[in-house]
Amino acid sequence: MSPTPDFGRVVLRRGRPREPLSTDPASTSNSELQPMLRRPFLVSATVMAAFSLMACDPGETDASPDRTPGLGAAEYGIVIHGGAGTIVRENLTEELEAAYHEALRAALEAGNEVLEAGGSAMDAVVAAVVILEDEPLFNAGRGSVFTSEGTNELDAAVMDGRDLDAGAVAGVTTLRNPILLARLVMEESPHVLFTGDGAETFADQFELERVGPDWFYTDARWEALERAREREEITLSWHMEEDRMIGTVGAVARDRSGNLAAATSTGGMTNKRFGRVGDVPIIGAGTYASNASCAISATGHGEYFIRNVVAREICARMEHRGETLQEAADAVVMVQLLDHGGTGGVVGIDRDGHIALTMNTPGMYRGHFLAGGEPFTAIYADEGDGR
Amino acid sequence: MSPTPDFGRVVLRRGRPREPLSTDPASTSNSELQPMLRRPFLVSATVMAAFSLMACDPGETDASPDRTPGLGAAEYGIVIHGGAGTIVRENLTEELEAAYHEALRAALEAGNEVLEAGGSAMDAVVAAVVILEDEPLFNAGRGSVFTSEGTNELDAAVMDGRDLDAGAVAGVTTLRNPILLARLVMEESPHVLFTGDGAETFADQFELERVGPDWFYTDARWEALERAREREEITLSWHMEEDRMIGTVGAVARDRSGNLAAATSTGGMTNKRFGRVGDVPIIGAGTYASNASCAISATGHGEYFIRNVVAREICARMEHRGETLQEAADAVVMVQLLDHGGTGGVVGIDRDGHIALTMNTPGMYRGHFLAGGEPFTAIYADEGDGR
Numbered sequence: 001m002s003p004t005p006d007f008g009r010v011v012l013r014r015g016r017p018r019e020p021l022s023t024d025p026a027s028t029s030n031s032e033l034q035p036m037l038r039r040p041f042l043v044s045a046t047v048m049a050a051f052s053l054m055a056c057d058p059g060e061t062d063a064s065p066d067r068t069p070g071l072g073a074a075e076y077g078i079v080i081h082g083g084a085g086t087i088v089r090e091n092l093t094e095e096l097e098a099a100y101h102e103a104l105r106a107a108l109e110a111g112n113e114v115l116e117a118g119g120s121a122m123d124a125v126v127a128a129v130v131i132l133e134d135e136p137l138f139n140a141g142r143g144s145v146f147t148s149e150g151t152n153e154l155d156a157a158v159m160d161g162r163d164l165d166a167g168a169v170a171g172v173t174t175l176r177n178p179i180l181l182a183r184l185v186m187e188e189s190p191h192v193l194f195t196g197d198g199a200e201t202f203a204d205q206f207e208l209e210r211v212g213p214d215w216f217y218t219d220a221r222w223e224a225l226e227r228a229r230e231r232e233e234i235t236l237s238w239h240m241e242e243d244r245m246i247g248t249v250g251a252v253a254r255d256r257s258g259n260l261a262a263a264t265s266t267g268g269m270t271n272k273r274f275g276r277v278g279d280v281p282i283i284g285a286g287t288y289a290s291n292a293s294c295a296i297s298a299t300g301h302g303e304y305f306i307r308n309v310v311a312r313e314i315c316a317r318m319e320h321r322g323e324t325l326q327e328a329a330d331a332v333v334m335v336q337l338l339d340h341g342g343t344g345g346v347v348g349i350d351r352d353g354h355i356a357l358t359m360n361t362p363g364m365y366r367g368h369f370l371a372g373g374e375p376f377t378a379i380y381a382d383e384g385d386g387r
Numbered sequence: 388m389s390p391t392p393d394f395g396r397v398v399l400r401r402g403r404p405r406e407p408l409s410t411d412p413a414s415t416s417n418s419e420l421q422p423m424l425r426r427p428f429l430v431s432a433t434v435m436a437a438f439s440l441m442a443c444d445p446g447e448t449d450a451s452p453d454r455t456p457g458l459g460a461a462e463y464g465i466v467i468h469g470g471a472g473t474i475v476r477e478n479l480t481e482e483l484e485a486a487y488h489e490a491l492r493a494a495l496e497a498g499n500e501v502l503e504a505g506g507s508a509m510d511a512v513v514a515a516v517v518i519l520e521d522e523p524l525f526n527a528g529r530g531s532v533f534t535s536e537g538t539n540e541l542d543a544a545v546m547d548g549r550d551l552d553a554g555a556v557a558g559v560t561t562l563r564n565p566i567l568l569a570r571l572v573m574e575e576s577p578h579v580l581f582t583g584d585g586a587e588t589f590a591d592q593f594e595l596e597r598v599g600p601d602w603f604y605t606d607a608r609w610e611a612l613e614r615a616r617e618r619e620e621i622t623l624s625w626h627m628e629e630d631r632m633i634g635t636v637g638a639v640a641r642d643r644s645g646n647l648a649a650a651t652s653t654g655g656m657t658n659k660r661f662g663r664v665g666d667v668p669i670i671g672a673g674t675y676a677s678n679a680s681c682a683i684s685a686t687g688h689g690e691y692f693i694r695n696v697v698a699r700e701i702c703a704r705m706e707h708r709g710e711t712l713q714e715a716a717d718a719v720v721m722v723q724l725l726d727h728g729g730t731g732g733v734v735g736i737d738r739d740g741h742i743a744l745t746m747n748t749p750g751m752y753r754g755h756f757l758a759g760g761e762p763f764t765a766i767y768a769d770e771g772d773g774r
Contacts, residue, residue: 164694164727171582191663192693195558196583198662275585276578284671284696306579307551309671309699320707
């Protein structure tokens with residue numbers, strides 16, 4: 001599947017121009033307000049890429065504020081995740097670990113290929129997420145978990161940091177790659193969020209690949225549903241074990257022009273009922289991008305990410321408090337979310353090309369590929385960022 | 388209909404306690420960063436209630452930071468809206484104006500009754516929104532507009548500033564008062580957002596009043612659908628005239644204990660397709676409440692409110708930049724939203740009881756009822772705040 005697909009027959013048009021907007025980040029610098037990490041035993045992987053100019057064509061290194069990365073930052077790069085949670089060595093075989101690393105690497109390479117060729121951050125994050133959606137290991141696209149009715153309801157969102165444009169779908173059932181439909185909502189409608197049957201009808205206007213229920217079937221996901229059903233029947237209560245929510249995928253990128261983008265996709269929660277929608281298609285919660293600060297894709301216990309508006313809040317702390325990306329991610333993920341009992345993690349990249357991979361869980365499938373570097377992938381929190 | 392209904396047979400329970408959390412607002416004060424209003428011809432109605440202690444029982448005026456309002460603020464109060472847009476005198480008869488004022492006043496009195504008796508901010512905002520949902524004048528509940536299929540899809544959300552708990556529903560079709568279902572999602576499930584048929588199934592577990600399609604039928608709404616259909620058929624393009632989006636209702640309140648809450652409800656957009664969801668059920672966009680800063684309910688062109696995360700952004704500017712509620716509302720509604728072409732308004736109340744009613748449109752149905760005062764209602768922007 002092409003990472004930058006031709007969207008085929010597009011019958012709907014909107015008039016809004018897609019020019020970059022001026023950015024006006026906050027100039028406040030409140031160094032006395034550094035977040036105190038109250039749980040230092042949790043690893044927060046920080047990466048400051050230090051070879052930003054190595055891959056530059058000399059013509060690319062002019063003084064434009066949108067194109068010159070800051071100190072220790074990458075000119076372009078992509079950061080991805082495949083879900084956070086209680087991911088521990090006891091539960092993964094060496095073969096499975098290798099498969100995760102390989103899938104993450106394939107997604108990073110697809111994104112990097114776009115960026116290296118001068119493509120947009122949006123093209124890069126979509127290319128990476130398409131790879132992750134097609135990989136049964138992750139709870140998104142093909143590997144999506146089952147609802148209580150034994151169906152698959154998928155959510156996805158994209159956001160473009162240039163103009164805060166965004167698109168999202170919730171509860172789609174026949175799309176091989178929901179992230180492509182989310183992008184079409186952004187680009188070919190004046191709306192942001194389409195849901196359920198309506199989103200499917202919108203999709204009918206485009207040549208997107210549709211799949212039947214068997215596309216999503218794996219023994220592991222079906223057994224997970226049966227286990228969840230049994231537990232919920234026994235306890236007669238909401239069964240919210242964290243293992244039902246691992247596996248959202250996402251990507252953030254900065255391109256050579258300094259534009260940021262974010263994309264996130266999920267198969268939801270095993271045995272979910274009532275058309276529950278988590279944080280992924282909620283702009284600001286699971287997905288956010290603004291060239292004024294950063295692009296964020298989140299993964300974890302979605303309800304907490306919605307209530308804390310996690311993705312936007314990290315950007316807001318950068319814009320309004322003058323925090324670095326890492327300071328802001330730590331304040332939100334390692335302090336605020338944990339104070340509320342919310343588990344999960346985020347990946348982010350800022351306007352200067354600094355990146356963050358931050359989780360308050362034992363593991364997060366993750367990786368990055370930055371200009372001039374090699375792809376890096378990791379699973380457990382104690383693996384850090386490979387530097 | 389009782390403004391504080393008995394929710395009847397509740398079969399689902401969750402274990403999470405609902406205690407107030409400690410608030411930790413930002414202490415930054417960046418007075419040099421006051422927003423510059425670039426469009427001074429637009430009226431921003433500001434209210435600083437100046438009689439906060441008049442209605443206090445002496446026992447209520449101790450030094451607890453959660454109970455003592457700041458200078459010029461109300462000990463308790465409610466602020467409501469019934470939609471913002473191109474609301475101009477030429478289009479409203481005197482009779483219609485009087486009907487709007489009467490409906491707004493009834494909602495304010497329902498909310499004030501709760502607050503005066505020592506009830507919670509959450510009870511107050513729900514009581515007010517129930518009144519507005521039952522009033523055919525507004526695009527919410529009974530007065531909801533029609534989708535392209537001639538059906539009615541309603542969205543609603545509530546948020547509790549004590550613990551950032553929230554509940555929302557999108558695309559419900561048989562609920563007389565969607566705001567009551569949103570509250571049940573918050574209180575009786577561990578989730579935040581239920582959609583479509585799933586939300587209806589969730590509702591089946593409670594004794595909420597259900598209605599048939601005729602409940603929502605009014606000649607005016609049906610004619611609006613027919614006009615929108617004709618225009619869209621003629622132009623073969625997305626028809627996004629603003630008059631299709633006027634009429635969301637909402638309320639924010641501060642109670643005697645210093646807790647904040649927000650509630651918003653809408654009938655969506657005339658002739659909407661594809662299960663489009665606007666900002667109302669998106670926590671952070673149309674609805675947000677945090678005791679650390681403020682409670683906000685928004686109304687307007689929902690897509691812009693989603694992309695700018697309007698409700699949370701106002702709270703974030705208070706928390707992170709030290710702005711007042713009015714400064715933050717002006718920066719977001721009068722500058723940021725307008726820069727993106729987004730029209731609408733917000734009502735807000737902050738942790739100290741200051742309020743704001745801010746719109747970048749010629750009108751917003753609105754009102755407030757503050758401790759020790761009288762109910763105030765207004766329609767056109769040039770009517771200000773009655774002080």
